[in-house]
Amino acid sequence: NRSLVSINDFTKEEILQIVDRAAMFEAKPNQDLLKDKVIASLFFEPSTRTRLSFETAIRRLGGRIIGFSDASSSSTTKGETLKDTIKMVSNYADMIVMRHPLEGSARYASEQSSVPIINAGDGANQHPTQTLLDLYSIKKTQGTLENLNVFMVGDLKYGRTVHSLLQAMSHFNPVFNFISPDELKMPDEYKLWLDSKGIPFYEHSEFTDIISRADILYMTRVQQERFADPLEYEKVKNVYVLRNSMLKNTKDNLRILHPLPRVNEISTDVDENPKAYYFQQAENGVYARMAIIASILGLA
Ligand code: CP
Numbered sequence: 480n481r482s483l484v485s486i487n488d489f490t491k492e493e494i495l496q497i498v499d500r501a502a503m504f505e506a507k508p509n510q511d512l513l514k515d516k517v518i519a520s521l522f523f524e525p526s527t528r529t530r531l532s533f534e535t536a537i538r539r540l541g542g543r544i545i546g547f548s549d550a551s552s553s554s555t556t557k558g559e560t561l562k563d564t565i566k567m568v569s570n571y572a573d574m575i576v577m578r579h580p581l582e583g584s585a586r587y588a589s590e591q592s593s594v595p596i597i598n599a600g601d602g603a604n605q606h607p608t609q610t611l612l613d614l615y616s617i618k619k620t621q622g623t624l625e626n627l628n629v630f631m632v633g634d635l636k637y638g639r640t641v642h643s644l645l646q647a648m649s650h651f652n653p654v655f656n657f658i659s660p661d662e663l664k665m666p667d668e669y670k671l672w673l674d675s676k677g678i679p680f681y682e683h684s685e686f687t688d689i690i691s692r693a694d695i696l697y698m699t700r701v702q703q704e705r706f707a708d709p710l711e712y713e714k715v716k717n718v719y720v721l722r723n724s725m726l727k728n729t730k731d732n733l734r735i736l737h738p739l740p741r742v743n744e745i746s747t748d749v750d751e752n753p754k755a756y757y758f759q760q761a762e763n764g765v766y767a768r769m770a771i772i773a774s775i776l777g778l779a
Pocket of ligand 1: 525
């Protein structure tokens, strides 16, 4: 069976097919596509957008959902292992959507499961379905995925969305600019990845008027829950705040993305700016996830 654990599980062609298919689902959802399908939604870590947009996608396509949104209501609290949980649930469902705090847990689950696993976020590692909705959002707003200047801002160390997005965008000849404090820089493995593909990237610690060059400004939240030491979080929280006044000299085609939730990193005075796209981006999650489910289950 075919799982989606890392964005690298999909080729460029498959990524483009999902983006195109998301547009088709947005124009015309197929209400019977998941008739007779049961999809398990196992969230061992909190979520609003990912879980609810998956559930909306499944219901709008005529499917049914089982699962839990809070692992404390599952037998995990009695000591059941992830392996046993996945083995059981894969006998109940046609596919499993799983979020888990441990890096590598989605790959491990895919090795135990008899049905496809979709990684809805595994710790600080990957969030491939977020990336596919991000790509759909970029294509919708820029008209292309090619040759874009992508700025990623904030927690580039623990932010799993930027890790997956960087790898996916690598297919499309981007230039990257990374803005982060020293403590939260893009991990070396991802920079080595870019080097191996010959993709240029520039690192900055100041959040200044260099954003005037951006086509996409991808803001991220400092991931408080991934810090072992709360004092380290206190040092970097609120490190960058995007304000409406900072957008004066930016490109007309600039769009501001954020996987959400935000804490303070985008001032609410940005929300009414036409360059703010994060709420539409979250809506696009429904269409992208319809396309992902259809693709993984091999449904036309
Ligand atoms: N973007 C995202 O993953 O949001 P949630 O944590 O609310 O699912």
